[in-house]
Amino acid sequence: MKALIAGAGRLGTQIAAALAASGYEVVLVEQDDEQLAALAARPVGRVMPGDACEPTILEQAGVRTADLLVAATGDDEDNLVISLLAKRQFAVPRVAARVNDPDNGWLFDQWWGVDIAVPAAAPLISLIEEAGGVTDTVSLLTLGKAKVTLIETAITERSRTAGHRLADVELPPGTVVATVVRDGTPMVPAADTALQAGDELLVVSTAADENDIHGLFQ
Structure with a gap:
């Protein structure tokens, strides 16, 4: 492709x-x-x-x-x-x-x-505040033919994965964290990358949806 x-x-x-x-x-x-x-x-x-x-x-x-x-x-x-x-x-x-x-x-x-x-505004979800809280996870787009969904989730101080290594998050099959944006700079994460409040994660998945990703990281 x-x-x-x-x-x-x-x-x-x-x-x-x-x-x-x-x-x-x-x-x-x-x-x-x-x-x-x-x-x-x-x-x-x-x-x-x-x-x-x-x-x-x-x-x-x-x-x-x-x-x-x-x-x-x-x-x-x-x-x-x-x-x-x-x-x-x-x-x-x-x-x-x-x-x-x-x-x-x-x-x-x-x-x-x-x-x-x-x-x-969709990729800047950590800056979008709504009544009752922060919208921390959104689906950016779905590639129908390939059945691949791009999902972004923002790590906040309230996120249960803040301070934890990426390896500690059990991702569903067919799911990978492709990019971590930290201080405006995208990087390819390693298994021992420690997630921090303010990080924005771009997740690629063939099976999980935004609710699944929210449940994993938030």
Whole structure:
């Protein structure tokens, strides 16, 4: 399975790391020099410099053989253009797109080639407070064909796994913690990684849902 991620910011690199951990061949397309330099320090797949709004760049990145494209730039117009190109010109089976401005959410539908609209706030769940508590676990997206779900959970001071090693958490079969984001920096965790309040975990699973992951970590 091949995935093309347009935009190598926080969401893009998180998804790329999760897909790579689940066996995807990942290509990241990015035009910003600072982001490209950051990718060189923490590679999560093949990197294609360039503007993903350009069909020739998408072709060079392998869009014609991609099973999934994620438009994860910080610009809604770019994400819509990328999604439309992916679906209409290159017939990518599954297209997900980041919605940066909630007012633009109504545009992110199949008319623009978007199968999955991903709210920009979704990965920042540790900062989202609701009446009665904190929303600590959300399902970011489900890749229907591959039956893989990407789930994020935030470790807080109230989480029972805070201070415990990742090895102490008995994960269900087909489930892996692909990325731990600590102080804004994503890393691939080891079994002896001690979880801390403020950590955001990106979990890849073929069986567990967000309720299962919440029960394990919270």
